[in-house]
Amino acid sequence: MPALVVIALSMAGAAGQLRVHTSSTRMPSSLIVGRAVCSHGTWLLTEHRDLILVTHPARQVTVQRLEGLRTNDRLWGLACLTDGTLWSLATPRVLIRIGAEGVVRERVELRFPRVAVFGWTDRLLFIDLPLLVAKPLLATAIPRSRGESMPWPRFLGRAAEARADLIARNLVNCGIGSGRRLPCWFADERRVIVSDGTSANTVSFAALAARDVAAATPIWDLAMGGADTLWLLASARGTAGGAVSGARLIKTDGRGTELATLVLLPSARIIVAATDTACVLLTVEGSLMEVTG
Amino acid sequence: MTTHLKRLLRHTPIVLAMAFLLGSSRPAHAGCMIAFADCAVRAAAETSYWRSGFATADCELELADCVRRALIGR
Secondary structure, eight states, X not given: OOOOOEEOOOOOTTSSSOEEEEESOOOOOSOEEEEEEOSSEXXXXXXXXXXXXXXXXXXXXXXXXXXXXXXXXXOEEEEEOTTOOEXXXXXXXXXXXXXXXXXXXXXXXXXXXXXXXXXXXXXXXXXEXXXXXXXXXXXXXXXTOSSOOEEOSSOBBOOOSSHHHHHHHTOEEEOBOBXXXXXXXXXXXXXXXXXXXSOEEEXXXXXXXXXXXXXXOXXXXXXXXXXXXXXXXXXXXXXXXXXXXXXXXXXXXXXXXXXXEEEEEEEXXXXXXXXXXXXXXXXXXXXXXXXXX | OOHHHHHHHHTXXXXXXXXXXXXXXXXXXXXXXXXXXXXXXXXXXXXXXXXXXXXXXXXHHHHHHHHHHHHHOO
C-alpha cells in the first residue's frame, strides 16, 4: 500500500488566503469514470479498472485492480451509500456492487439503460433512458428496487435539435455533498442546484463568466465543504486546444459569493475531499494537492 | 407490408445517423458522432428490421457512453 506523504512544497501565494501543499504520490492517469465519498475516504474508479481509495483525513492512498468483471463490461459511475456499500455500472443495463477489497460481489439487472449513477444517503441517484423532454431527468431508488423510484427536484429533460445533442444536453454531473444536500449541474451550465431530495436552491458563480472557461463544461467539479462553504473547480481549455481541466479553484459561500481564488499549477482533474477549511484535489500530474484557507 | 415500406424501414437507422451528424456541431463529442454513424450503418446492414432496430439501440448506448466520457469523464 503506497502511503501518501503530504509535503508542504511551497506556499504559492497566488490567492493570498489560500495555501497549497502537494503530495509526492502519483496516481493512475487513466480516465476517472466515478467518484464516491464514504465516511472513511473517497473512492475513485478509472476506465482501466483501477479502484483508488484516499482515506480521510490521513490521505493514505491505496490503488487496486477491480476484479470479477466480465469481458464486455465498461465501467461508469460510482456511488457510496450510507451503509458503506459501493456501486457502479458495469454496463448501462447492469449495476454492480463492489466489495471493499475490490471484487464485484453482486450484479443487478436494470429495467432501463442507465447513463449516470451517483450516491445520495441510502439511495442511488441516476439518469435512466429514454430521456424525456420536460420530465424529471434524475431519480433516486434503493439499489435493488424495481420500479420504486422518486424524482429528484428541478432537473427536467431539456430539448435539443438532434438526438445526439439530447444526450449531451441532458448529462448531469454531481459533486461532493454535505449531509443530505447534494450539488448537481447540467454539464454545460454555470450554476448548480443543491438539493436534499425534496427542496432545492440554485447557486450561480460570477467567476464562471471568465473568457477562458470551457463553454461545454464550465463547472469542472464542485464540493460542499460544510454548511456554508463551496469549492468550485472552474474549467479551462488547455493551450493549443489541449484537454480541458480544472484551472482555478474558487472558494465561495453557500450563495456563490467568491471568498478566495487560486490559479492551479498544475491544473486539477477532480476534487477528492473538502471541508470548510481545506480542499484536496487530484492534479493532472497525478499528485494530490491540498488547498487550505 | 409493401416492399417500399420495408425498404424505407431498413433505411431508418441511416436516416437517424445523418440526423445526428447534421444536427450537431459540438467539438467535444464530435468523434462520438462519427463512431455512431459507422455503428448505425452496420446496424442498417443487419438481415432483418428487428435485428437492425436492436443494433441501432446498442449504437445509441455506445453514443451515450462516448458522450459522457467526453464531457464528464475526468
